[in-house]
Amino acid sequence: HKGFDGLEVEVMTGDVNDNGLLAKFCSGMNVVYHLAAKISIGHNSYEALFQTNVEGSKNILNSSKAAGVKRFIHFSSIHAFQHSPVDEPMDESRPRALLSSIPYEKTKSIAEEWVLDQQSQEMDVIVLNPTAIIGPNDFKPSLLGQFIIKLYNGSIPGLVPGGYDWVDVRDICDAAANALHQGKGGEKYILSGHYKSVLEVADLLGQVTGKKIKKRMLPLWLAHLGVPFIYLWSKLTGQKPLYTRQSLDILQEGNKHIINEKARRELGFNPRPLSVTLKDTFTWFKHNEYIKE
16 A cells, blocks of 8 residues: 555555454554544445444454453544534533434444443553544545545535534544553543634635635535435446535534543644645645646
């Protein structure tokens, strides 16, 4: 994988539901970071998400425990929490989204609850809850990376009301590294950045790139009306749609007051300004020819 170019790592390819491979992977390890998950805004069935996000998490943790791993650091999501009420501050005390109608939220919250229950004297378990992660080195690119590219290229038909909390991948990595020695077993840490509306993100991208970004706003009802046509177009082109019923709902329900004080205090978490993230992300995409003038 080109994302590992120049790094001193051993790459093993496998499946989180292959217990034989997981036993081999965990053998001799002191610490395991678990990031494997299916992220979905409506593309995957509940069964597929459950198999990876819940059963896969159980498999890798059980393999870690059997191998004598001392610290298990599990990447959950801000979606493991209930977002409403969206106008009240959200911190780690917010209830989990165990009854959510959105499969991704439900599976991440089920997995997180089970993982934290495995905290013991033999193995510390730590959970990290990032918000929407963006930043450079987005090789795939991710759905958010595609959004930035399409926004810059003017290939998004229109912007919709709503917004989300955006955080830089490098700040997430710093916090994850610090969790190795500073994280407390049995605890979860929200890793949030800055809430911005979709329109504000477009404005910031225009400022850092010097390009006039198309900012045609679509009313929410029209965006919902267009979802079936966007889905059909994505099937014809082989691309995942950025606008789905779930993604539109998520943008409306994004909490504007997500508190990261615990991570700041215990993990040295310090999210950089979103303008810096967008500038560095754009520069990386351009340098690696994801964006062509």
